Amino acid sequence: MTGVIFGILKLLLILVLVLLGLALLLLLLLLFAPISYRARGSADETVMDGRGRISWLFGTVSADIEYRHGVAKIGSIRLFGVKLYSIEGISEVQDEG
Secondary structure, three states, X not given: OHHHHHXXXXXXXXXXXXXXXHHHHHHHHHHHOOEEEEEEEEEOOOOEEEEEEEEEOOOXXXXXXXXXXXXXXXXXXXXXXXXXXXXXXXXXXXXXX
């Protein structure tokens, strides 16, 4: 009877240790994986253009945006190269005053 109880406790303890190990691995990835970014832009008195990219975990998660003449033309969020979210032609509200 006690052997069965100790066997169940042993399995539960192994499961808890595996979950703690995975949580520690995730925490270390969040702390030590580099976030890289790239941006380029130009501006005149009336026109603003730009392009930017952010990636994390060696490009596993990335986001891109292109901004032309006050309008976000193209943008996307990708996970493992698969597009999760995309924007096209979202205009910015400008206050002319």
